[in-house]
Amino acid sequence: MEDKWLHYENSKQTNDYINGLEKIHESLIAQMSPCERPWFVNHWLKILNLSECYMLKHNDECVAIATYPKIKDTHYYRWQNCTLSVKSGIEIGSLPRPVNKSEYFITPAQNSELAIGFSISGMKISISQVCTALRISENSKEQNPPLNVENRIVKNKDDAEASSSIFMTRLLEFGKDDFFNTYYLAPITHDISLIPTNKKRGWGVYSIDKTTTKPIASAYYSPWELPLGGPAAALVDDIVVLPEYRKKGIASSLQYFALNMLRQNGVSWICGNIEPNNFASLKQSENLGRRPWSITIEVKN
Structure with missing residues (x-):
């Protein structure tokens, strides 16, 4: 069954989108300091401006937001990624755009684990890359290097x-x-x-x-x-x-x-991108304090 995605068309919808994004990304926002949280809103306002955006509601509640970049320009490199933010435990009937062979999306990691917390009817989802992150604490102390x-x-x-x-x-x-x-x-x-x-x-x-x-x-x-x-x-x-x-x-x-x-x-933050089957790098990242923050998923028919 196909879902009815609502297309972002004008600024009157902005608050609805930001509110939906804040609820879906609650676990990420909770890890950010209070002074960093305005950056979250600013980040997504830029994405809304530079992308084609869609919202999915179930029973009048936002359960998913998808974004597709409008332009392919190196000056906007950080906005060239599609994103798919979905409330945990939800099954989506379809995506806002048809998938030919496959499509890649960045989505939040679920509870700092390598898990996909949602499903898409009739499609296979796999993790192609993991972004691990660590917030640089103001109280972190420098560790003395080994002798010599x-x-x-x-x-x-x-x-x-x-x-x-x-x-x-x-x-x-x-x-x-x-x-x-x-x-x-x-x-x-x-x-x-x-x-x-x-x-x-x-x-x-x-x-x-x-x-x-x-x-x-x-x-x-x-x-x-x-x-x-x-x-x-x-x-x-x-x-x-x-x-x-x-x-x-x-x-x-x-x-x-x-x-x-x-x-x-x-x-404020240190991040690293790792392939999900690179267990040595994942272990090193964990030992250095970085935990899964977001994942890049591949969606196939």
Whole structure:
């Protein structure tokens, strides 16, 4: 059975949509600080402006909102994703637009777990990506690095080269056909090289062994915005530790060091995108305090 979705057409409907979004995203909003909550409204006002939006009601209550971006422009990259926000436990009869082969949507994680809390009649839904997130607390304290390890911020060309060298070791460890090496290695090392002259490229941190003075770990964070929420965030592009230095608390120490630096730069959240079957990265994310925030789902006929 097809549902009757209501199309967003003018500003008179705005309050109805925002109220519906606030109810559906209650679990996400509860994790945000009071001063961050206006960002949620601002975030969705932008989406309403840049997307074709639809609302589904059951018994006069909003149970789902779907958005499809109007434009495909790199200047509006963060708004190019379709979103599907559904009240937990609801079965949808249909989507507002027909699905050809498949369609991807960003939707809230259910209670910080890898679960889809709704269903769509006659369609298969699977998780294709997980966004884990951690709010940077004002009270978080920097964790001392392990003995003989020093954490540093990428500030100059030498820092950038030292940080990039750690990412390049992935070629030796996993080979050139590794997914990360194929799609992310070149852009990340390029962006790190630009940090000394363009702070808007992101933030880089790395660790050195004080005995040998060689770099042993590195992390890069690019500017982002908390999905479905709005506050300023930093996306963890990757954290790499040399194999012989792993399981010594270096990755955790480096993230705590980065959190302090990011907070000083006005960043409220730290996020990371992970494939759902990458159990090692999911475990590392959990150990570093990040929990599932949103998921990207694939909907198929």
